[in-house]
Each structure stands twice: as structure tokens, then as C-alpha cells.
Amino acid sequence: MAIQELLVKNLKVSFLTPEKELLAIRGISYELNRDETLAVVGESGCGKTVSALSILRLLEEPPGKIVSGEIFFDGKDLLKMSKKELQTYRGKDIAMIFQDPMTSMNPVLTIGEQIIETLLRHTSCSRKEAMNKTLKLLDQVEIPSPKEKLDQYPHQLSGGMRQRAMIAMALSCDPRILIADEPTTALDVLTQGQILYLLKKIKKETKMSILLITHDVGVVAEMARRVMVMYAGEIVESGPVREIFSSPRHPYTIGLMKSLPTLESTEEKFLKLNEMPGIVPSLSKIPSGCSFHPRCPSAETRCKIEKPIFKKIAEEYSVRCWLY
Numbered sequence: 001m002a003i004q005e006l007l008v009k010n011l012k013v014s015f016l017t018p019e020k021e022l023l024a025i026r027g028i029s030y031e032l033n034r035d036e037t038l039a040v041v042g043e044s045g046c047g048k049t050v051s052a053l054s055i056l057r058l059l060e061e062p063p064g065k066i067v068s069g070e071i072f073f074d075g076k077d078l079l080k081m082s083k084k085e086l087q088t089y090r091g092k093d094i095a096m097i098f099q100d101p102m103t104s105m106n107p108v109l110t111i112g113e114q115i116i117e118t119l120l121r122h123t124s125c126s127r128k129e130a131m132n133k134t135l136k137l138l139d140q141v142e143i144p145s146p147k148e149k150l151d152q153y154p155h156q157l158s159g160g161m162r163q164r165a166m167i168a169m170a171l172s173c174d175p176r177i178l179i180a181d182e183p184t185t186a187l188d189v190l191t192q193g194q195i196l197y198l199l200k201k202i203k204k205e206t207k208m209s210i211l212l213i214t215h216d217v218g219v220v221a222e223m224a225r226r227v228m229v230m231y232a233g234e235i236v237e238s239g240p241v242r243e244i245f246s247s248p249r250h251p252y253t254i255g256l257m258k259s260l261p262t263l264e265s266t267e268e269k270f271l272k273l274n275e276m277p278g279i280v281p282s283l284s285k286i287p288s289g290c291s292f293h294p295r296c297p298s299a300e301t302r303c304k305i306e307k308p309i310f311k312k313i314a315e316e317y318s319v320r321c322w323l324y
């Protein structure tokens, strides 16, 4: 039986604007199991990153605000902890990597200093032990000539090497959970493949759980066992990757899948997702009923009025659509 590592219950997050408070995450619930990779997929603006940042309360408050919900780790609600207590979990038990390492690494500290500093803050090791572990970590993420890289600044590394260094920093305290927010989006295709391979290799070695945020359905197929599809701040479909990829139920997921390139892809085929009318609604204009109804080819009158419930239709499989 799967062991739960993280449990999110009915999380709601809003943003305060001069006019009013806008709900960005509208009550999401899910669990992340030990030693699994769970992907969160959806277009930009669906709430993927906001929901991930909320786990460690990294949203800027204000304008961000966690309205309600519970996030359990080790039997404790992260949302009820003091900032000081939460600090003991951040970077240690739950680490995060971002799309652009330049925004999360300190530009005036060398790679080595940053990793050593993380180790000294969260563990009881000596400076010498921290230095040795840092070298091992750089080697683990396959950075060539780790000794030289130790003394380099983030801007002296290529995008791919910076991402590897950030992964090394995230892994420094042997986290149980790694939250990876679009970790390959800023990279070229070749480097993207190398980083995904590296994450898979490290996950196999460490047995950590990965919450992978991505807009790229191809990355989901490559990496995850389960996937949650988000639209307008809600989970609209979730289940095993294999099942969702072979027969997606929600019309939004079907649209996303059509964007996946195939061997016979033509230019027109690539454009099919764009043919789905409309765009992700802004927070101030979430449609009534099913939030996807203005774009949905299967929408009926009921969809415009009544909000569909998130219904379990099979083991590990749920969908939010009146068709099911």
C-alpha cells in the first residue's frame, strides 16, 4: 500500500487586488505518495505554480493569501506552523527547484558557498564535511570537474549546469519531497532531456517523492506515474499517466493531449490545441458553472449553470465533468 508523504486538503489561495480578492486556487485536494512522481499539468495561469508555492508558504503575502485548507507533512499541518517551525522543513525535508536558477541562487556567492551554507544551516556537519558532501553532490548531478565548479558563480555556468547546481543544492539535505516547478522549461531540448534523465536517476537512488509542475505533456509522459490536470485553479482530472494518456476523459485534457507531437505530426496538427477556442480565464472572470464551458466542444446548457463535482470514476481516477 502506498505511503502518503504529503496530503493537501481543500486548499484555497487568493490574491488581493485594489478592487477585490480573487480566488486563484479554488479548493484542491491531493496526496503525494512516497517514492512517486506526481505531475501537475495545465496551461500557464491555471494555478500550478501558486498551488506548489503554497505548500512551503513561499507566496508573497500580500498580495497572495492562503484562504483555507490543510497541508499535512509528517502528521503536521504546514499551514498552521509558525514561520520559524516551517523554516526547519524548508530546504531540508521539502526542497524546491525552479525554472530559472538565477532567481533562486545568490548571484554573489559561489556555487560551493551556497551548497555548503545550506548544509551548515540544516545539518550538524562540520565545514570540512559540508565541503566533501558538496563535491559528492556536484558529482551526483554529473557536473564535470566539480572542484573547479565549486568556486564559480552562477552566471559563469551554462543554463544546464546552473540547473544541475540548483538540483545539487536542493538535494543537499536529502529531502523527502522535491517540488520541481517547470525545471526544464528554460532549457534547450537536448539539455532538457539530460535534466529529466538526471532527475529520474536521482529519484531512483534516493526514493524521494517528486511533485513536478509542468505545462509540457511530453515531460509528464517521461517522468510521472500519476498526473493531475489543472484548469482555472481546480483539478479537473487526475489519475495514472498511462490511463489518462491512452483515454483522457475531460475535454480540456483531450485538448492538451492533441498538442502532443507524433511521428505523423504536421504543422496543422501542432496547431490543433490553439484551435481550442478561447484562453484560460482571468481570475476576475471565472465563468459560471463549469469554468471550461466557453471553450468546451461538448458543453451543454447545464454546464453553464451548475459546477461539476470532482467525481471518482475508477480506482485512483477522478474527473470534474458532467459527461461522467
Ligand code: SF4
Residues within 6 Å of the ligand: 250, 251, 252, 290, 291, 292, 293, 296, 297, 298, 299, 300, 303, 308, 320, 321, 322, 323
Ligand atoms: Fe465540457 Fe460540460 Fe464537461 Fe465542462 S462539464 S468539461 S463544459 S462537458
